[in-house]
Amino acid sequence: MYYxxxxxxITGASSGIGKEMAVQLAKQKAxxxxxxxxxxxLAEVQQLCLQYTSHCDTIVFDLSKTDQIGQLATEALAxxxxxxxxxxxxxxxxxxxxxxxxxxVDRRIMELDYFxxxxxxxxxxxxxxQRGHGHxxxxxxxxxxxxxxxxxxxxxxxxxxxxxxxTLQTEKPAEKLYVTIACPGRVNTPISMSxxxxxxxxxxxxxxxxxxxxxxxxxxxxxxTAAQNGKRLIKIARAEGLLLFIKRIAPGLxxxxxxxxxxxxx
Ligand SMILES: NC(=O)c1ccc[n+]([C@@H]2O[C@H](COP(=O)([O-])OP(=O)(O)OC[C@H]3O[C@@H](n4cnc5c(N)ncnc54)[C@H](OP(=O)(O)O)[C@@H]3O)[C@@H](O)[C@H]2O)c1
Numbered sequence: 001m002y003y004x005x006x007x008x009x010i011t012g013a014s015s016g017i018g019k020e021m022a023v024q025l026a027k028q029k030a031x032x033x034x035x036x037x038x039x040x041x042l043a044e045v046q047q048l049c050l051q052y053t054s055h056c057d058t059i060v061f062d063l064s065k066t067d068q069i070g071q072l073a074t075e076a077l078a079x080x081x082x083x084x085x086x087x088x089x090x091x092x093x094x095x096x097x098x099x100x101x102x103x104x105v106d107r108r109i110m111e112l113d114y115f116x117x118x119x120x121x122x123x124x125x126x127x128x129x130q131r132g133h134g135h136x137x138x139x140x141x142x143x144x145x146x147x148x149x150x151x152x153x154x155x156x157x158x159x160x161x162x163x164x165x166x167t168l169q170t171e172k173p174a175e176k177l178y179v180t181i182a183c184p185g186r187v188n189t190p191i192s193m194s195x196x197x198x199x200x201x202x203x204x205x206x207x208x209x210x211x212x213x214x215x216x217x218x219x220x221x222x223x224x225t226a227a228q229n230g231k232r233l234i235k236i237a238r239a240e241g242l243l244l245f246i247k248r249i250a251p252g253l254x255x256x257x258x259x260x261x262x263x264x265x266x
Contacts (some may be wrong), residue, residue, distance in 0.1 A: 003030040004226040007080045010034050011063060011120065012090030014041040016189030017139060020220045021087060022049050022056075028129070031055035033076050036090065037062045055080075063090050063116035064108070073123035082131060083122060085095040085227075086124055088117045089139040093195035095205075100198035106153040113157035118164050123175060133176035138165050139225050142185045142240040146247055146254070149262025153196075169232055180227040185237030186213035214238065 003025050010025075012018035014036035022034055026049035031160035034049075036042045039060045049056040057079045061072045077083060091113045096105070117233055121136060128134035143151050144158030162181060169179050192207040219236050243261075247254035 001028050003028040003085070005029065005031060005222070006084040007031045007033065007082060008085040008087060009076045009083045010087040010089060010206050012036055012118075012139075013045055013058075014038050016191060017187060017216060017220060017223075018087070018089040019186070020216045021224070022087065023052070024217070024220050024224060026050075026052035026056065029053050030085075031080060033057045033059065033079050034060050035063075035072065038102070038263045063120070064112050066111060066115050066119050069116060069119040070123050073120060074155050077124070077127060082127060083124060083134065084123065085135045085137065087137045087139070088121060089137075091139065091157075091191075092117065092154075093191050094152070094197075095150050095192065095203040095207075096198035097150060098152040101153060102199060105196050105198060105200045106156070108200065109153040110160070113154065114160045114164075117161060121164075121168075124152075128177050129174045134174070134175050135178045135180065135227055136165070136168075137223065138179065138181045138187040139223070140181050140183050142183050142235065142237050142244060144181070144183055145235070145244055146240075146258070148258055148261045151262075172176075178222070178227070178230050180231055181233045182223045182226065183235045183237070184214065184219050185234065185235075185240030186210055187216055187219045187236075189216055 008025050008030045010018050010022055013022045021047055022032055029132045029180060030053060032049055034042060036044060039134035046056050046058050059075055084201050092109060094109055138161055140158045143155040144162050147155050165179050165181050186209045192210045193204055195203040197203050222236045
């Protein structure tokens with residue numbers, strides 16, 4: 001029960017990985033602070049969590065309003081006076097070729113997946129340093145480790161997260177502040193539904209790759225165990241794991257396979 005009584009702040013807690021993380025942590029009696037935009041679904045997750053833990057607060061917030069994230073951090077901190085674990089999970093994916101993607105879409109994805117994440121992290125960093133300990137879990141992706149068709153902005157944002165958080169890991173601002181970067185492959189969540197297309201409209205398709213992806217409970221269990229064990233990076237992937245290996249040992253082959261796989265309809 002590593003997470004028992006720990007105050008855990010989760011972004012993107014209304015769906016998919018964030019929701020499952022909230023439920024698994026509630027079962028471990030963590031004190032939860034959950035945020036997302038959709039008040040109704042967030043309230044449902046809260047009710048689910050309150051079946052297992054006596055502490056579950058919610059804050060409805062749109063993380064794309066990066067200039068207001070300082071207020072979100074203050075509000076989240078005020079719930080218990082401190083945060084033990086920050087889970088940077090909220091994100092949006094992409095389904096469009098580079099050539100078809102309007103630059104405004106690149107900026108939207110970068111704003112949420114990268115700038116919102118680092119803005120919130122920076123807002124909470126002083127309290128972690130002051131307390132001398134804590135844990136930041138970052139939900140990146142295998143797209144943070146390799147390019148893949150239809151993901152130029154998404155892969156760019158996730159790669160940027162690696163640069164930021166790996167640097168933080170080297171700076172080690174507090175002796176016992178740990179950072180775990182999680183890189184899942186395709187997970188069975190509705191992320192492809194909200195993924196942005198070239199003109200910024202949602203894809204609104206539950207891709208086969210998503211449907212047949214890693215079960216979300218398995219993915220979350222592995223992330224929480226990795227964080228508990230102080231791992232800096234964890235890859236949770238099936239075929240994408242093999243692709244990463246091929247990229248390392250035979251880059252030419254990687255580009256051929258990634259092209260063939262990624263240019264097919266999903
Ligand atoms: N599923 C996968 O295959 C996969 C693989 C690798 C990495 N990931 C990463 O895992 C994370 C979670 O994705 P998921 O698969 O669980 O997707 P999901 O089911 O679509 O959940 C995304 C979450 O982000 C929140 N969110 C989206 N835009 C937001 C905004 N502007 N402000 C605040 N919250 C916002 C959503 O809540 P609201 O809509 O209520 O705001 C939702 O709770 C993402 O960072 C994603 O890149 C997913």
